[in-house]
Amino acid sequence: MFFDLEFTRDMPGHARRAARMSGVRTIRARISGDGTDLRADQVRFSEGKAHGKDQGTRMDAHSGREDRMTPGEVLINAFSKIPTIIAAAVDGLDSRQLATRPVPGANTIAWLAWHTARGQDAWVSDLDGLEQVWTSDGWYARFGLPFGPSEMGWGMDPDDVTGVVATAELLTGYLDAVSSRTRAYIQGLSELELDEVVDAGRTPPATRGGQLVSIANDGVQHAGQAAYARGILDER
Template identity: 40%
Template sequence: MTTETARDLMLDAFERIREGLPKVVDGLSVDDLLWRPDADANHIAWLVWHLARQQDDQVAHLASEESAWLADGWVDRFGLPYPPDAHGWGMSSEEVGSFTIADPGLFAEYHSDVHDRTAALVERLDADAYAKVIDERWDPPVTVAARLVSVLDDAAKHLGQAEYVRGLVERRR
């Protein structure tokens, strides 16, 4: 596979997440975004926040940059009751339940910032960069390409989960 083919595939895949995220939150009230199908389920707001945070954190690491969450002040704009470096991994049901949001528009704006950073990283990568091993604790060791696929896989799963919960929200009405 050529560098250009890999780049085009990655850009297309991440663009699909960027296009889908605003659609999943568009037109929903804060109450809709925070509705949980049961007491331990994730709500749309947490799912799309975590989707963006995990992508932001992992892409920032790959790019050797500070995350948009911290560097661009998203942590302050969201004002969540979590430590500044929180990204959602391993959060308890109570922590998910403590999520609050005043401006639903923040989700698409934040993810757009993260997407731009992701696209900029992907644009810079060549075949050698994709093959670079970044974590030898796994068998096989994790490469930049494998990490990007993992980020994309997580984002797609969480977007799908948020879309499903949105469907439940709409059926409740």
Template identity: 40%
Template sequence: MPSPSAPHVALLTDAFDRVAGEVRRVLRGATAEQLAYRPDPEANTVAWLVWHLTRVQDDHVADVAGVEQRWTAGGWAEKLALPFDVADTGYGHSPEQVAAVRTDGAVLGGYLEDVHAATTAFLGTLTPADLERVVDTRWDPPVTLAVRLVSVASDDLQHVGQAAYVRGLARRAGV
């Protein structure tokens, strides 16, 4: 746990801990059928949502940390063996691509845990001054590290909420 003298680290760590905790709840006891369930042919599956939110976190945090993504460094691209380019994070996927994310909860959970550990380790290195560093000049105003990290946590929480909802729909449908 971050020291009390580092409230910025504690706050960010809490946000990413919440993401990981919610994903663990969604995956706990999920069957392959529940992970692949789609309320309609255009909907995202639990498996795709969890994979996507983890890929985005991995991609964005590795980028600002200046390290290799856990997707490749941890061998997760091979373990999940998805039919996508190694750089793919799921952004803009078609319904057919969403359906191609078929795996079990243990593998998805393993990837999440690896990314979460890398994220919290990175957060533990940050100073308040680091959070003001501009990490993306394509926006106006330019994006700081603090804004990028909050954006990733926000996006992840939205997607894990969607995954929990789809899993609930699957249960109600008898899946």
């Protein structure tokens, strides 16, 4: 028999989790004969009030697969924000404007976009055991910067920062290529592989998933800096 249940702390844990994922307060659920167990595979969700018409979507309350993102999907979603922010920051600017400091001593938009892509490229390629997109796909040659192919931007002096001169198309093209590599890499990982320790020398030991979170965090921060710099330039 199905009963209407309010979403309360008295519900079994798996049912509460499923209800939270559905975004509703009332569920229709099959209760066992003695009333002590809720059959998770029979949970049905309703957007209406208790005792209302059941028009919800049936789903597995244990996996919540219809509504729940996997850890890999969360990571891919996080990484996808970076090229979107960078594209908006460089849009409509020429290479001279992109290489202009918004204020004295600040990093340029070109440097921030390039460094964002370089860091993600180097770290993800290391995790994946592959050559960096920067060299394997010819981006180093296309940019033609006055640095060696291993340069990523760390510890650069002010003159080196302004030495990163590139078009918006080059900057977004390289970042898009790196983002595609990252997405493909994450899509091929299982949840067990995300939990695998890849650097036991850290405290605590760094897992593959933890490293990817750090890479995404670094990229989003630099992308945000580029967006802020663009706002300053636009106010000039």
